[in-house]
Amino acid sequence: MQALQFSHTGDLAALRHVELPRPVPGADDVLVEVHAAGLNPSDVKNVLGRFPYTTLPRVPGRDFAGVVVEGPQHLLGQAVWGTGRGLGFSRDGSHAAYLTLPAAGVARKPAALGFSQAAALGVPYTTAWDALQRSQVGNGTRLLVIGGNGAVGHAAIALGRALGAEVLAAVRRPELHRKLLASGTPCLLLEQPERLGAQVREVFPEGAEVIFDTTGFWLPPAVAALADFGRIAIIAAPVDGQVQLPALALYRRGGSLVGVNSLLYDTLQCARMLEHFGAFFDEGRLPLPEGLLEIPLCQGVKAYEAVNAGSCEKIIFLPQAD
Template sequence: MKALQFDKTGDLAALRYVEVPTPATGANEVLVQIKAAGLNPSDVKNVLGRFPYTTLPRIPGRDFAGVVVEGPQALIGQAVWGTGRELGFFADGSHAQFVKLPANGVALKPSHLSFAQAASLGVPYTTAWDALERSLVKAGTRLLVIGGGAVGSAALALAKVRGAQVLAAARRPEQVNALQAQGIKTIELGKPEDLPTQVNAVFAGGAEVIFDTTGFWLPAAVPALATFGRIAIIAAPVDGHVQLPALALYRRGGSVVGINSLLYGVQACAAMLDQFGRFFDEGLLPLPEGLVESPLAEGLDRYGEVNQGRGDKIVLVP
């Protein structure tokens, strides 16, 4: 089969488009013919050596959608989607024509999603789902989501399904306009010290949950937090350190929740996909738009573009 593969890290030049053997399946495993595979920034960082536990040589790629061609009879021919921490790190991933994984590591693809749409959602939506679950967002929760990227948009959409009161915050005017066009109340981020005033103008007493998807607003978020509130974070500054106003945090009874999608294997992620996947078929979640579909053979160029900051969602098609 054709695949992207790297045998060393530190430079995207190590990534090659190669011919490798198609994986052989064992008991309770499936072989999925990839119809589309999402390209995430973490895939690029993996080749660059940001994940020391990656074993080599390795086919990268976490997110996928495809058709089961080998495995338990009940799954043969089924359209599935999946993601998980093994893929691309210590098991070969989805940037190939086929991927092998446990039979319970795939979920049935929602019929309203195309293969490309489903492949674009794994990491953003499982990350957002985990953030909402672990920060206890439910009906009526006053939720502030900071950041207008894929994870932030997923969190807002999922939170609306839960009946939460949602407020978005983004820095770039085009992000603010896009969120407002979706009917989401949005504030434009400016000076960090202004955030509490902006939030309290919408949520009297502060936000019960603040989800910072950027890694830069944790100190400013604390004074915008309600009593006993939670701040969920998925990123940190490059050096991993931030000045946390601990006195203000504990006086509010607040807590910080670290969200790391790489803590969840394919089985756990399949369970998440099963839980919220039905919302796409029920018309409760927006279908992805503006995807860029690119042949897998051109994947080396697409990796380079993502590394340079390309923001639209790329889906690789074998």
């Protein structure tokens, strides 16, 4: 089968388009024929050596959608999707024509989603779902999503609405600000950090009950925008991992921090998440992904280079198209 594979880390030149034997599933596994696989920034960082627990040689890729061709009878022929810890790190991932994983680690694909659409959602949507669930977002929650233009931010806005939250986005770029407003999403144009509290309280006079900072750079000013007993969820941090947190202000508000790391969840746990919010697509409560860039897997190395160079396009590999 064709696949992308790297045998050392530190340079994208390590990534190759290769032919490998088709994997053989274990007793409790399924073999999935991959119809579509998403490319995430973390896949690129994996090849660059940012994850010390990756074992080599390795096929990268976390997100996929496809059809079960070997495994338990009740799953044979089923269209499935999946993601989770291990894929692309300690076991071969989705950037290949086939992959194996535990049978309980796949979820049935929502009928409303095509294969490419499903493959685009795994990492960003499970990350956002985890952040909102652990921050107790529900009906009527005043939710601020900082960085609403990125994949995780976009997912958080959509999921927040599906859960009934009162959603407010915040972005830096004027064109994105205009785009979100035109789509019906209340949105702030981020200015100086010290202005964030006042900006948010113009919309939420009592502050945001939950703030999800998807950028990692707005944690200190976010405290001023927080409601009493509010929660701030974060998924990133400055390169050195340090931040000046106004702890006294956070303490006085009774606030709490929620660290969000999608790599804490294995494929079985992620499958349960996918089943939960996947139903929202079939119910019409979540918008279908648009603007995906579908390319054959043989062009995968160039796609990795594009993402590393800053491309924001959502790239989907089509292994069966080559």
